[in-house]
Amino acid sequence: MPRRRTPDGGRRPQRRKSVLHGPGGEGGDAFRCVGCRLEVPLAAPGTAHRNHCPHCLTSRHVDRRVPGDRAADCGGRMAALSMTVRSNGEWLLIHQCVTCGELSANRIAGDDNALALMRLAMRPLADGKLPVRALLTL
Amino acid sequence: MSDHDLDGSRHRRTSTDPARTGAIPRAGTFECLRCGLTVTRLGPDGDVRNHCPSCLHSQHVEDHVRGGPAECRGRMSPIAIAVLRNDDWMVIHRCTRCDELTSSPVCRDDNQLILMRMAVRPLAQPPFPLEVFADL
Numbered sequence: 627m628p629r630r631r632t633p634d635g636g637r638r639p640q641r642r643k644s645v646l647h648g649p650g651g652e653g654g655d656a657f658r659c660v661g662c663r664l665e666v667p668l669a670a671p672g673t674a675h676r677n678h679c680p681h682c683l684t685s686r687h688v689d690r691r692v693p694g695d696r697a698a699d700c701g702g703r704m705a706a707l708s709m710t711v712r713s714n715g716e717w718l719l720i721h722q723c724v725t726c727g728e729l730s731a732n733r734i735a736g737d738d739n740a741l742a743l744m745r746l747a748m749r750p751l752a753d754g755k756l757p758v759r760a761l762l763t764l
Numbered sequence: 765m766s767d768h769d770l771d772g773s774r775h776r777r778t779s780t781d782p783a784r785t786g787a788i789p790r791a792g793t794f795e796c797l798r799c800g801l802t803v804t805r806l807g808p809d810g811d812v813r814n815h816c817p818s819c820l821h822s823q824h825v826e827d828h829v830r831g832g833p834a835e836c837r838g839r840m841s842p843i844a845i846a847v848l849r850n851d852d853w854m855v856i857h858r859c860t861r862c863d864e865l866t867s868s869p870v871c872r873d874d875n876q877l878i879l880m881r882m883a884v885r886p887l888a889q890p891p892f893p894l895e896v897f898a899d900l
Contacts, residue, residue: 730865757880
């Protein structure tokens, strides 16, 4: 496995993604969301690897490990499952394929729906049992 | 789980070495890779657990893409909590060696403080100002 971090501790810049997004594998500068049918442009503020709809955060299972490798033949809808944070404070979305159950992580983009992101991040805290149990263990 | 299942798994473990065959035994103990705690395989509810209840770290022993045992055997650190539609909680693990993601259900005796820390970590450094939501 190649190391993902550069020797000086910083992250390498994102690779350019060169895949065809149009219908039937044609070149295109937009894709249609499989969740809400929104036409999403590929150019996203803050990331070169847009893979989810900025409105409903739904993605599609086409890549296996490297963004843009198109190695997965599943093609299922991937629903946003939870939110995690990198050590440098960047938010990552975790998607789960509803067809095959595969998990993947992707950085959020600058134009992602803030309400949907917040709702996902607040979901473990919403039912209120966790803070009570955490305080009881102290 | 019934006693019959427990006996069956014990027989299987004595007949075939799990370290050699790669099969994950249902009974017995394992040692946490991170904190060294000896953990029983079976949780308090009788379900098989795959992460340490104290530090929630796990080991990459199962290949989730192809199925079957994985050769990686790296340490998997917990990165997120997911709440399913049926209100079940899952811990998302990421392998520190090969970056594979897995999810496993939260056990009843898992460390609540670490679960709490994972839940509030996104809110500590939000990418957008949270004051906007007060106006909604």
